[in-house]
Amino acid sequence: MRHKILRITAIFALTLIFSWGIFQPAALALTDEQSLLAEVWRIVNRAYLDETFNHQNWWFVREGFLKRDLTSREETYDAIREMLGSLDDPYTRLLPPEQYRSLQTSTAGELTGVGLQISKDNQSQSLQIIAPIEGSPAATAHLQPRDRIIAIDGLPTEDLTLDEAANHMRGPIGTKVVLTIVRGEEAPQDIPLVRDVVNLNPVFTRLARISEDLTVGYIRLSQFNANAASEVSDAIKTFEQQNVNGYILDLRNNPGGLLSGGIDIARQWLDDGKIVYTFDRRGVVDDFEATGSALTDAPLVILVNEGTASASEILAGALQDNRRAQLVGSKTFGKGLIQSLFDLSDGSGLIVTVAKYKTPANHDINRLGIRPNQTVPLANLARDQVGTEQDTQYQAAIDLLSQSMVMASAP
Incomplete structure (x- = not known):
């Protein structure tokens, strides 16, 4: 009888193990889109200045975004921007390949566009000019530090990220972009700029x-x-x-x-x-x-x-x-x-x-x-x-x- 009980116990234990193997969720391979998002998450997790990650559980943030059905690279970029946005840090941001190449070219001494360095105020969410680049279309138009850009070609900037705003100001040489500027307490004014090569001889x-x-x-x-x-x-x-x-x-x-x-x-x-x-x-x-x-x-x-x-x-x-x-x-x-600046796999x-x-x-x-x-x-x-x-x-x-x-x- 004792041996029978032992055999039943062993079978029961094996059944539990087998059943656990069936119902335990296997570690699923990440899709290419999920892998890119996870790559960004790991870099931030390792390097970001604020180890509280804006007072949120950064691991839970990752898990939430990985559950999304990301079917295109643009959807993944949007998800990454949203994930980074939870840090409430306008300087931590994603640069898609074209923008990344543009930044590298700028750092090396060349640039095309209107020639503005911009920032975003965390409290007011206003887009403001740090400085126009010497000799650029923005400098020629006498744009000044602390000027606020409230619209780009009529599109309000309040909900734009820095990179989205910069992307709207980019375009082929010779094309026009209109910035709506507020200076101090003055009324808004539309400033037309013609995109051009910006000489970055420093x-x-x-x-x-x-x-x-x-x-x-x-x-x-x-x-x-x-x-x-x-x-x-x-x-x-x-x-x-x-x-x-x-x-x-x-x-x-x-x-x-x-x-x-x-x-x-x-x-x-x-x-x-x-x-x-x-x-x-x-x-x-x-x-x-x-x-x-x-x-x-x-x-x-x-x-x-x-x-x-x-x-x-x-x-x-x-x-x-x-x-x-x-x-x-x-x-x-x-x-x-x-x-x-960190290179990403794509x-x-x-x-x-x-x-x-x-x-x-x-x-x-x-x-x-x-x-x-x-x-x-x-x-x-x-x-x-x-x-x-x-x-x-x-x-x-x-x-x-x-x-x-x-x-x-x-x-």
Whole structure:
């Protein structure tokens, strides 16, 4: 009897195991569309700055989206955008292949379009201009930092992501796009722009002989692309051969770009000192320092405004905090977050906020910006008036350099 019970128990146990094998859901292979979504999820899960993922269970988010019936790549892109949107971070976003190639080309120094760097305010959801690119159709139309774009060809921008807005502003060279702009408390106005090739040569220079005692090397840096650091270095070396005794570095309307560019250019002005601190999601601190290879020790004034953002603020903050330069102009934009770019398997790209930074004096400038040493208002200038006598901020910089020459020559 005892053996019979044991046999029945064994059979029952085997039946349970067999039944569990039947009813236990097998790990199903992911479709190509699900695999791409899961790839994006893994990158964000590993690298995103906020480990709370905007106070939500990131695993549950993944499971919810993988249950969707994704039948096309466009549906998958929409699902990925929705998933990333739950982070409430306009800088973490998907770039489909065409947009990704455009960004890579822009970083390398070329671009087509209207020439705008844009941002989205998390609180108001308004699309605003960080800065127009020097020489672009947007700059020619006198669009300004902090201008709000409320419509593109009549399409309201409130519910558009950054990339959707950028995509609406792209198009064939010679075609027209109309931006509806609000500036401050003024009434909305329609600004027609004709898309064109945007020259991204990041550096413009001019030698200015102010007096017998002061010769100034003027460097206007429009963005931090792959060429920026080498071109600024070449400009400084050329000015040193011309015996300049003061510099003006114009970072107005420079929306940033490559972090490495800001660090490398800071090193061209500093022999020692911290340049920037970065913090990842675990609070791990990394820092970047000068390497003892400054190209000049001549006095330096930096021009900044509301369009000075990101890598420009890293550079300006480093030189201000190390007392290497004085800042003139108006408070900067206030973007203290760092993004990394990730390749995806289908040729698209993913931009993810991976760190935040602070200046050498431990200032967190995100949403706060950097205050200049000397605040100087500036009226609208024509393109050919920038860096001239009509440019009040430029003239204030010249006055500071003149004073430094007087002080240097005093007994």
